[in-house]
Amino acid sequence: MSTGQQESTGTQPVIGRQAAGAAAAAVVMRPGVTLMATCLGLFLGQVDTTAINLALPAIRHDLAGDLGSMQWVVDAYNVTFAALLLTGGTLGDRFGRRRLFRCGVTVFVLGSLLCAVAGDLPLLLGGRVLQGMGSGMMLPQSLAILATAFPGRRERNRAMAAWSIVAGTGLAAGPTLGGLVVQTLGWSFIFWVNIPLGLAALLLTFRHVPESRNPQARTLDLPGQLLAAVTLGTLTFLAVDGHHLGWTSATTLGCAALCAAGLAGFLWAERRHPSPMLPLSLLRRGQLPVASIVAMCMTFGMYGLFMLISLAFQQERGTSALMAGVEMLPLPVVFTLLSPTVGRLVTRHGPRLPMTAGMTLMGSGLLIYALAGPDADLAVTELAFVVVGIGLALNTGPVVGVAVSAVAPEYAGLASGIANLSRMFGATLGVAVQGTVLAVVGRGASHGPQFVSGLRAAILVGCAVEFLGALVAFWGVARVRTR
Template identity: 70%
Template sequence: MSTAQTASAAAPTPTAALPRAGVTLIATCLALFLGQVDTTAVNVALPAVRHDLSGGLAGLQWVVDAYNVTFAALLLTGGTLGDRFGRRQLFRIGVAVFVLGSTACALAPGLPVLLAGRVTQGAGAGMMLPQSLAILATAFPGRRERNRAMAAWSLVAGSGLAVGPTLGGLAVQTLGWQSIFWVNVPIGVAALALTLRHVPESRNPDARTLDPLGQVLAVVSLALITFVVVQGRELGWTSPATLLCVAGCVAGPVAFVAAERRHRAPMIPLPLLRRGQLPVSMIVAACMTFGMYGMLMLTSLMFQQERGASALGAGMGMLPLAVAATVLSPLTGRLVTKHGPRLPMTAGMAAMGLGILIYAVAGADAGLLVLETAFTIIGVGLALNTGPVVGVAVSAVAPELAGLASGLANLARMFGATLGVAVQGTVMDLAADGATSGPHFVHGLRIALTVACTVEFAGAVVAYRYVANPRSAA
C-alpha cells in the first residue's frame, strides 16, 4: 500500500548485505500483518464488545469503520510524509502509534475510548503501511531479490486479511476480546526493535509537497458520509442534524475537488482520475471490498447471534474463505501473465458476487456445507481480483507515479470497505427492524447480502467492459 513515487531513488548499492535485507523484510511484514489482520479480526469480537461495552449495531459499525475511515484518509499523506522526512522514520512512528492505539483499545472501559483507540490504530496504519513497499524497494535493489520480497509482502497482505477472522476468533474465545488488541503490542515492539539497526533510511528528493487542506477535507468528507449512513436512522433521516450532515456530504467533496485543482502538488492529481485504467481499477477495488468487508461483519453476527456459535466457531466458519484466498493468490499472477488482468478480475468479481448470492438465498439457517461452499467461492474470487486490481492501477501510469497509483487503488479499497460496513449494516438493521436474531434478523441479513452481491456483480461488469484487453494490458 505504498504511495512512494520513486522508492528506489535512495536505494543502496547491490552489495547491500542480504541478511540485513532479510531482517528488513521481516520487520515490514510484521507491521503489514498487524494492519491487515486487525482490519478483519475485529469482526468476530463484535458480539463480545456489545455484551461488555453496550451499544447497538451502529456502535459496532463504528468499531470497524473508525479504523477504516482514518486508515483510508491518511494513506496518501502517509506516503508523502515518508518520502519527505524518511520512510524508516515514518514507519517507526506509525508502528508506535498503532501499538499505542491497540493498548488503548485493550484497556477501553467503554465504547468512546475503544473508538478513540481504533482511530489511533487507523492513523498508525496510515503512516506505517505506505512505507513498507518503498522500504523493501530500497533494501532489495536487485530485480530478482526484489521480486521475491514483493511476493512475500503480497502473500502476507492477502493472508493477513483472509485469516484475520479465524485468528481473531481463537483469541476472543480463549483470552477475551481485548486479546485481539493486546497481541498487537509484542508484534509491534518486535517490528520496532528490528528497525533500530537493520532497516535502511531513504527519502525521495523529488517528493511532493504536503496538501494539508486536501487531507482535512478528505477526512471530513469520508467521516460525514459514513456518519450519515450509520447514524441516520437513529437520529432520524429528516432531523436537522442528519440534514446538516447530508449538506456536508455534498459540500465536502466539492470543496475537496476545488482545493485539489488549486494546489500545485495535490494529494490526488485529478487528471489521473478522468480517464484510463486507473479510475477503472479504483471502481473495481471499491466494489470488491464493499461486498467483502460488510459481509464479514454481518457473518460474524450471524454465526454468534443467530446460530449460537462461539467466537472461535465463527472464525472457523469463515476459514474456507481464508484458505481459498491464501492458496490461490500466488497462482493469479500466472493467469495475468497468460491472459491479462481482465479475465481474472472479471471472474474474481463474478465469483465473489455468486458466493454472496448463494449465501443470501440460502440464508442464515442454511446447512453448514452450503455456507462453506459460498465462502469458498468468495475466497476464490478474492484471490483472483486482489493482485490484478492493484497491478492495473500501477501499469496505468508512468513509472514515477506507480507508488501514487498503488496508493489510490488501496484508498479505493478502504473507501469501499468503509461504505460496505456502513451501508450493509444499516440496511440489515432497517430490514430486521433492529432484531439481533430470529426471523427478522434472517430477513435483514438476506436484504443486506443482496445489496452486497449486486455491487460485486456491478464490479464484474465494469471489469469486463473497461479493463484493457489482454494484449494491451499485458
Template identity: 40%
Template sequence: MTAPESTMTPGAAGVPPNRTVLLSVACLGQFMVLLDSTIVGAALPDMQIRLHTQLSGLQWIVDAYVLLVAMLLLSGGVFADRFGRRRLFLTGVVVFTAASVVCSVAPSLGWLIAGRVLQGVGAAALSPASLALIGAAYPVPQERVRAIGMWAGFSGIGLAAGPLAGGVLVDAFGWPSIFLVNVPIGAVLLVAGLRVLDESRNPAAPGIDVPGTVLSVLGVGALTFALIEGGSRGWTSPVILGGFAVAVVLLAAFVVVEGRGPAPMLPPRLFRQRLFTVSNTAMVVVGFALMGSSFFFSQFFVHVQGSSILRAGVQTLPATLAMVVVSPYAGRLAARYGFRIVVTTGLALAGLGLVALGFVHADTGYGNVWWRLAVAGVGFALTMSPLTGAAIQAVGPQEGGLASGVSSTTRQIGAVLGVAVLGAVVRTRESGGASFEAGLGSAFVVAGVVTLVCAVFTGLWLTRSKSARG
C-alpha cells in the same frame, strides 16, 4: 515507489543491515496491520454484549479504523519519502502499539473508537513505510518483485490468521485480548527496527497535500456518520440530512482543490486514462462488498446460527483461506488472459457467492454454507491484484507507486462505505419489522448484486487505454 537514491544513514552497528532481516521486519509490520483488520471481526459479537452497544456502535469500531487508513494512506507514503522511511515506520509501530493498549483497556465504546482512530493513524504510517523500505533496500527490479511478493504473502497470512486467532483469544480471554496481541509484536518491531533499519528518504518527493487530506477525511467522515447513524436517528432527521449535505459540500470542495493544487493526493489527470478510472472504480466495489459483507460473517454464525465465538472464527475461514491460496495466481492469470477476463470472472464469482449467502438461514447446515464463503473468497482473490496491476499499467512507470497507493486507497474507501451502507440495510429491514436474520440476508444480496453489476461494468469497460495493453 521512489528509489533509494536519497540520503542514507547506517544503522546502529555502522554497517549495512542484513536485507533479509530488514525484509522480515517490514513483513512483520504489515502482518500486524492485516491481522488487526480481520481479527476484530471475530470479536464483534463479544464486543456487542460486553460494551452494551448496538449495530451502529460495531460499525464505528470498524469504520473508525478503516476511515483513517483510507484517508491517510497516500499521505503516509509521501511522509515516508520526505521525512524518512525508517522514521515513519518506527513512528507507525509506536502509535499502532500504543493505540492497541488504549483499545484493550477501553472502559467504554467511545474510548474504544478513539483507540481505533489512533490505530488507523499508525497503520497509515506503518504500511506504506514498510513497502518503501523494501523498495529502497532492493533497487534491482527482479529482487524487488520477489521481496514485495513475500511482503504480500505475509499480508495474506495476517488476513487468514485473524478470524481463527480472534476466535481463540476472545473465547479464552474476551475481546480486549485481540488488541493486546499487538503489543509483543510491536515491541519486537521497535527493537529490531532500531537496530537493523537504515534511514532513507527522497528529497524530491512531492509536498504534503494538507487541504486535500483534511477535506477528504472530513467529507468521507461526514458521509460515514450519516450512513451509520441514519438507521437509528431516522433518515429524515435534520442531523442526518445535515450530515449528507456537509459531505456533498466537502467532497465537492475536495474535487476542486485536487484539480487546482500543485501536489494533489489524487491527481485528476490520472483519471483521464480509462483503464485507471475503471480499475479504481471496480476497486471501490471490491472494498465495499468484501469488507461490508465480512463485517457480518461472525455475527451470522453467532447470532443467527448460535455458534460459539471460537467456532464462528473457524467457520469464516473458507473465505480468507480461499483468498490466500488463489491470490498468488491472480496476477499470472491476468498476465496470460488479460485484466478484463480475470477481473470480470472474479467479480462474477464473488457476486454469486454473496447472493448465495443471502439465502442461508438459521437451520442451514454448515456443509451448505462454507462453499458460498469459499466462492466469494476465490472471486475477490481474482480481482484485487489484477485491478492494482491495471491501475499501475495505465500510468507511466515513474508513477507506479502512486497508482498502487491510489488503488489501495480506493479499496479502503469502499470498505468504509460497505460497512456503513450494508449496516444501514440491516437496520432499515429491522426497523420495518424484519428479523436480524432477514436483514443480514438482504445485506448479502445487496453486496452480491452490486458486485455482479460491477462485473458487467468491467466486462464492458476494463479494456485498453493508451498506455496499457490489458
C-alpha cells in the same frame, strides 16, 4: 500492491549522504530481516481490519452498544486509515520511510493498548482511530523500504510477492484469528497481542531497516487532507446513523450539507494545489479509474460480509467465536493457496479475465449465502466461503496491477495508493451501508426471523455491488496483457 507511497515505486529510493553514513554505522543490512520487519507491521495493520469482526458480539455485550456502535468500531479504523493513506506516503518520502514506519508502528501499538484497556465505547473508538492513524503512516512505507533493501530486480520481485501474500492473508485470515483469540482469551486480547508483535517490528527497524527518502518529494497537501477526512467521515456518519436520527432531521441534513461542501472543497483544492494529494487528471480517463471502482466494489461486499457473518453465526446460530472463525477458515485457505498462481494467469490471459471472473465469483458466493440463509446446512455455507475466496484471490493482485500499469513509472506508487484508498473506501461504505440495511430491514432485531430478513437484504446489497464490479471489469479493463 502499495498503500500509498508517492512517486517512489519504480524509482530507486534516494538516501542522502549524511543519512547514508549514519545508516552504514547503525544498520546491519540483512534483507531477510528487513522483509520480516516490514511484513510484520503490514500483517498487523491488515489483520486488524477484519479480526475485529468476530469480537463484535462480545464487545456489544460487555460495553452495552447497539449495531450502530459496532459499525463504528470497525469503521473508526477504516475511515482514519483511508483518510491518511496518500498523505502517509508523502510524509515518508519527505521525512524518511523508516522514520514514518517507526512512527506508524508506535502509534498503532499505543492505539492497541488504549483499545485493550477500554472500559467504554468512546475509549475504544479513540483507540481504533489511533490504530487507523498508525496504519496510515506505517503501511505506505513498506514497499519503498523493500525497494531499498532488495535492489536486484529478481530479489525485489520475490520480496514484493511475499508482501502481497502477507497483505492478502492478513485480511482474509483476520476473522479466523479473531475468533480464536476471542474464544480463548477474550476480545481485549485481539488488541493485547498487537503490542509484542508491534514492538518486535519496531526493534527490528533499528538494526536492519535502511533509511531512505525522496529529494524530489511532493509537498504536503494539508487542505486536501483535511477536506478528504471531513468528507469521508461525514459520509460514513450519514450511512451509519442517518436512519437513527431521521433522514430529515436537522443533524442529518447538516451533515449532508457538510459532506457536500467538503467534497466540493476537496475537488477545488486539488485542482489548484501545486502538488495535490490526489491528482484529478489521473482519474479522468484510462484504466486507473476502472481499477479503483473494481477495488471499491470488491471490498464493499467482502468487509460487509465479514461483519454480517460474525453476527449471524454468533447471534442467530449461537455459534461460539472460535467455531465461527473455524467455519470461516475455507475463505483464507483458498485465498492463500490460489494467490501465488494468479500471476501466471494474468501473464497468459491479461487481467480482464481474472478480474471479471473474480468479481463474479465473489458475487455468486454472497448470493449462495443470502439465498441459503444463516440456518442453512454447514456444507452450503462452506461452499459460499470457498467461492468468495476463489474470487478474492483472482481479483486482489490484478486490480492493483492494472492501476499501476495505467500510469507512468514515476506515478506508480501514487496509482497503487489510489487503488488501495479505493479499497478502504469501499470497505468503509460496505460496513456502513450493509449494517444499516440490516438494522432497517431487520428492525433492530439481534436474532429471529426479522434478523434473518435483514441479513439477507444486507448481503444481497453486497452481492449486487460485486456483480456491478464484474461488469465494470468486463467492459472497462483493457483486453491486453499487463506485466
